[in-house]
Amino acid sequence: MTGRTSMAATAAPAAVATPTACYLGVAIPARLADEGARVALVLLALAREHSASLGGLLVAALMVPHVIAAPVAGALADRVRHRKLFHGLGLAAYGTGLAATAWALGRIPTALVLLLVLAAGCCAPLVTGGLTSLLAELLPERALTRAFSIDSTTYNLAGVLGPALAAMLAATIGPGAALFALGMAALTGACAVPLLRLPARPRTKDRTTDALRPAVLAAGAREILGNPPLRSVTWASSIGQIGIGALPVITALLATERHAGWAAGGLMTAFAVGAMAGSLTYAVKPWTRTRPERVVLLCLPLIALPLALAACVAGMALTTALFATAGWATGPLFSTLLAARERYAPLPLRTQIFTLGAGLKSTAAAAGAAGIGALGGLGAAPLLGMAAAAQIVGAGVGVVLLTHPPRNARRASASREHGTTPAVRRPARLRRHLRPR
Structure with a gap:
């Protein structure tokens, strides 16, 4: 019995470590690309167009969608049935956009290049919060506190190494090749998405199109x-x-x-x-x-x-x-x-x-x-x-x-204390707030 207990105890961490390792294989290269691209875009604009202001515009085009596109990207991710496909395609589109920009800047009109970077930036929320939101489905609840700490180190690692990697590559092989390499890093993360243990959601009526309704967003x-x-x-x-x-x-x-x-x-x-x-x-x-x-x-x-x-x-x-x-x-x-x-x-x-x-x-x-x-x-x-x-x-x-707390939250809490059912449509949120796991 003791031997079986010991084997089970050693097997449990291994079962947790494997999904974590697969997740890091997705998150680290994608986030390195996200952080490094901001430096590489400026260096590329300086090298080809001799314009620091254009570099700033390119970085803004990449960054602004982080908040503007976030509701759409998040709503779609919450509703699609095949999440591996959705997240994989999102990361692939991000990497492809960076790689295409490495070729396009200076060769096609600047307005089109800005649109290309803007389109890539619309996929960026999946690189940050979109990936982090998957941890709760990849790991058991007991492992989540540690997993979120490890995930936060990927942001720190990318913040340190991403810009340094972009600058080093730009100095050795050129800023265009540096941006292309960062795009390939994001594509590498996309290729690792199929390794994540994300089962398809149960088949229901297709609600993906509903995700674009203003109320859902x-x-x-x-x-x-x-x-x-x-x-x-x-x-x-x-x-x-x-x-x-x-x-x-x-x-x-x-x-x-x-x-x-x-x-x-x-x-x-x-x-x-x-x-x-x-x-x-x-x-x-x-x-x-x-x-x-x-x-x-x-x-x-x-x-x-x-x-x-x-x-x-x-x-x-x-x-x-x-x-x-x-x-x-x-x-x-x-x-x-x-x-x-x-x-x-x-x-x-x-x-x-x-x-x-x-x-x-x-x-x-x-x-x-x-x-x-x-x-x-x-x-x-x-x-x-x-x-x-x-x-x-x-x-x-x-x-x-x-x-x-907001007035409606206080009213809902008081109603439960008096044994009545409050007229709110989201009781799950309040239950989770009022009753610790």
Whole structure:
């Protein structure tokens, strides 16, 4: 009996590890391509058209659909029967769009190139939140906390290696070949999608076309606005991301002011390495499995403190350590943000909520970079203080939204306490919020 128990205990982790390994085979190359493409597009525009502004337009065309196309991509993913085919084709279209742009820029009209990049960007939500939303169906519930921590490291890894890989390839084989290689990386991820253990959904009447109706496209946004934990973590993390998105601009100013050219990239590398370490630490020892929203709100001040101290110190070694410490706190934050989306999102809207949340974070980061860029004359120290303040504001907003649920949610809770059935159409959401698993 003991031998059989031991064999079962060793077999269980192996059963969990295999789906995780297959998932990483999809996520890592696709996200490397997503992060690296932003650098490769700028370098390609400079090499062929000698225009940094065109590079910015290309990056914007790739990034804007992260939030605009998110409701459509998420709604379709929540409704299609053959998810492997849908996600595989989405990643393949993304990679093909990047590879085609590598050839097209400078050879066809610029307007058509922008449309091509825009079309590729419409598939980008499947690379980020779309893939993450699959974890709950690939793994048992007991493994999800660790899986979300591991998944958050793929974002960190892509953030560190993607731009570096794009720059290295552009310097060695040319920016066009670099963008083409990144497109092939996304196609590699698409080829690994069939290895995921995603059974086809039960055959019902075809609801795919219904996913394009306005009411369906707005369902995820309504859920985020009305579900207290989802609403709290979404807005808190998005406000905090405004400050995080501003850090690349701030570090460039800091490097100039302190005459340390390496700091422009070195501080962000330290931040990203710290984030990866934080995610791995949380994967080994999670702080909670039942209330991930509390960890999100706790981590925001933990990010703010080292950033605020970095604005006050002069030594670059200490500044680098403080950036790494701030990055470390983002690891548990992102891991539990993903866990909160999975825990509180109703199953029919799960992918839509994941893609919308990822799109909002990307938009907030872009807004932070643009806003800080306009305030660059203030100097690096005040701007670092603003980035730290964004974390505190995000935490405060999150606490208020969590502790003051919408009126209809309070009414539904009171009705259940009095034994009546509330007139709401989404009781599953409220049950999941009020009764921990």
